[in-house]
Amino acid sequence: MARVVRFHQHGGPEVLRIETVDVAPPARGEVQIRVKALGLNRAEALLRRGTYIETATFPSGLGLEAAGIVEAVGEDVAGFAPADAVSIVPPLSMVRWPAYAELATFPAELVVKHPPELGFETAAAVWMQYLTAYGALVDIAGLGRGDVVAVTAASSSVGLAAIQIANRIGAIPVALTRTSAKRRALCDAGAAHVIVSAEEDIRTRLAEIAGSNGVRAVFDAVGGPAFEPLTAAMSPGGILIEYGGLSPEPTPFPLFCVLTKSLVLRGYLVHEITGDPARLARAKAFILDGLAHGALKPIIARTFKFDEIVEAHRFLESNEQFGKIVVTI
Missing domain, CATH: 3.40.50.720 (NAD(P)-binding Rossmann-like Domain)
Structure with a gap:
């Protein structure tokens, strides 16, 4: 069992609910993460309101970015083990692989061992x-x-x-x-x-x-x-x-x-980048090198707790932020 954020109808931030659900183990080629931090994106507000390029299936999860610790790995997954610190390249579908959860599962090719000097809050603010x-x-x-x-x-x-x-x-x-x-x-x-x-x-x-x-x-x-x-x-x-x-x-x-x-x-x-393995590999190398040398430094506007997800979304839509909004679990 794990707490997840879901919504049962389109609307404003108030439609978001924290619910406890059964979480399936990772399937073949997937990695399950115990999430420590989430990065918020305007795409999630659009999905919640029903104006995104993807269509929600109710009750719907949401979320595109997370950082945390590997909880379990599915069959045919190499290079990851429980307790590894990782962050997530945004998946093609946040309805299929939602990030707003204590436990979240993603395709292994989208999981990254981020530089160890990055904390979870900063790592959750990197990839999108x-x-x-x-x-x-x-x-x-x-x-x-x-x-x-x-x-x-x-x-x-x-x-x-x-x-x-x-x-x-x-x-x-x-x-x-x-x-x-x-x-x-x-x-x-x-x-x-x-x-x-x-x-x-x-x-x-x-x-x-x-x-x-x-x-x-x-x-x-x-x-x-x-x-x-x-x-x-x-x-x-x-x-x-x-x-x-x-x-x-x-x-x-x-x-x-x-x-x-x-x-x-x-x-x-x-x-276009995340769906092309060669282009994604070049992008990851550029970004990881920039992070390691300090040329790239995520700017975090404000951090909220998981229980404050509604308030976090209100702030997301306020246009007051300067940089990334992060939610910690």
Whole structure:
């Protein structure tokens, strides 16, 4: 028996319940984890509300990231043993492999022995943010030294990961944030420049920063009207990678800029990386090396207890956080 978080209908944070259920042993190729910490992601709030790319089957579990200790291993699993400290690469389906639980089971290929110097709270904050940012900036965009990259929703965990990765490869990260409240923190987190979208003209500021070369890449989680000034500031042959849709407003297609600059506008899911063993191996090597050398440092906004999961989700949806929200068990 173990406590798990489930919901029986779509809705706000209040639909989340902690229930005690029987937990099956790991199947062939799976590893069961005694969870010590969870990393929260906006995808979980979307699943809870019924607006995610995956459909919940009630009662539904949820959760994409965890760190803990190996409890048991299934048949045909090599390289893991009980008591190993591990963290989890986000699975393709959080309905099939939910993380919000005292005991959670995952495919062995998604289980990672993280660097021993990482505590469980930090380890639970690693994989979604860095895999998402790495896949976009390094694997797809191929950013290099001196390239300017504009990062929207920059105070999110993925936005902060993108800033750190850009700095590691010698690119120039420009953080976009809605208000000036987080400007200082973004500079402290490594942003070379900060643009406050509610107070400054995005196109003008990006042109001032990037100069005649223009913005080589845009890493966008928002969409909406900002598409036009963002693409207007891009360099010929530049790439805009869209991985979210936070704006409630329509997203215009910037036809003139796309045609005259031969731009690439590309949708992106982290599953492109996690579902490809070779690309995932390269990403893991990059991230583990960055963690070991201190170039990549997860920023934790706030930590909640497992019994406070409803409050944690309310904070997740408040947009007040700077970095990752973690829940401990």
